[in-house]
Amino acid sequence: MTRIRNVVGIAVVAAMAVPAGAAAGQYPPPSNPGAVQKAPKGPFHTLTVCKKGCKYRTIQSAVDKAKAGDTVKVKSGTYREGVSIIGSKKRYLKLVGNPKAPSKVIIDSARGKGTPRQNCVAVRDADQVTINGFTARHYNGNGFFVLNANGYKLTHLNATLGGVYGIYAFNSIGGEMSDSQASYNNDAGFYIGQTPPQTKPKRSLVTRVRSFGNVLGFSGTNMRYVTITKSQWFNNGTGIVPNALDSEKYAPPEDNVITDNDIFWNNFNYYAGAPFKLRKSSVGVPFPVGVGVLLFGGRRTEVSANRVYGNYLAGAGALKQILLKQADAADLVGNKVHDNAFGLGGADLNGRDLVYDGSGSDNCFGPNTGVAVTLPANGSTLAPCPFAGANAFEGPAQLEALGWAGDATHEANWIKHPHAPKAGFTPLEHYPK
């Protein structure tokens, strides 16, 4: 869940806040992925799916017949269905399309009549499943989705024109999202949410992906132990947003690394038009448009060695999650933003390079290169690394930054600069009508 509650109502919400545990305890917690399911012994089989001449003409029919560890091989074509892979009997399943050309194996979940298909491929309670070499499109919910899994691999995928998330893992650990692309999703292109805390963490990896044209390039609500690297985040409303929310368990996000990425031109004002139907959440307003990386609450996130440029509102920001009911998880603690290059050597400037309200403790910024404009303007909150102790809070800076979310035009606070040409890329601010 990526939306923040209405900033206008902050005071009211804060006044009404109750301890998170007040209403809890009546139900058991969600299934913790726990220990990995036992590896199957085989013998393993390959079930082949194609439109004509194969035993299986739908992907779901082959998945239903497959046993743990089997491979379902899908030949080129467009498959109009939604596929569910559920339960330990499907553990270690491999669903393989065309890893070299994912566009040749399409799962299209559009449906003219009746209740719309929700997910192109959904995995639940099945560990170590691989999905490799598909394009998902026109899903009402998610493109590729993993829930309650210990280990998953989502690779060589393309998720486009979706209702909510493109490539998504929830309440899962030890996963990989790689060599994939997500575009034009009504929420986040990539999303890892509600990672259970672990004493011996299994990290997840997001690498060599591209995310563009989404409301958010990457969302990480209460996400843990994730490394995001060697990827491109551009032309989204906001680029990468690890965030703390009450709506999911285990706030705040912790121990994540965002390193060696290109984060640029995240100025897509989807309110002015988008290739997807914009849905309005009943609980709030979206994150502000025009930000490269935003830490909205969180602990021990490292943002390093990224190239951040051409984001009209801010290149990188860090704000206390002031609306979190779980007060002890609201503060920014131990986050480090260093060795990033802002503004492409002066050729493609951010509106502001660094924004930080000075909340929390042990947060540090720098050294970075190309930092020209900050909020607060005098940079008083931006303690250089390493830093220990309480940071220097600046209330006016916090109010100004939070106010951006309430801007009805979504562009009023932009500081625009011309972009440097980039071969193969076109800036997207307003979707062509």
Place this chain on the structure above:
Amino acid sequence: VTRLVALVLAGAAVFAAAPAVAGVSSPAARKPQKKTVDVADNYYSPKKLTVNLRSRITWRWTDEAADVHDVKLVSGPKGFKKFQTEPGSAGFTYAKTLTKPGTYKFICTFHEEDNMRMTVVVRH
């Protein structure tokens, strides 16, 4: 024997046609119902529902379901098989007939922490 059967059947018919005793509902007064529950960000509405046996509940993901939600039965009467819907968003629907009397408790897997829960009581 034929006459005896006829008498028994006649008696049964009279019994069935008799008005319900005050305070005790007749089977005819407890017809299965059709009820709709809205699913949105992040709540079910209504949050509590009391229905007759064999009522059919339809969960409808409204336009305010911008995020993903599901409906998972976490506890219910003995003998009723637990279920969990596909995660869905605006436009999705799912229907289930509740065939055992008792209390059914549902959560949204994604937003249980936000108190997205509901209860259905099925009476005899």
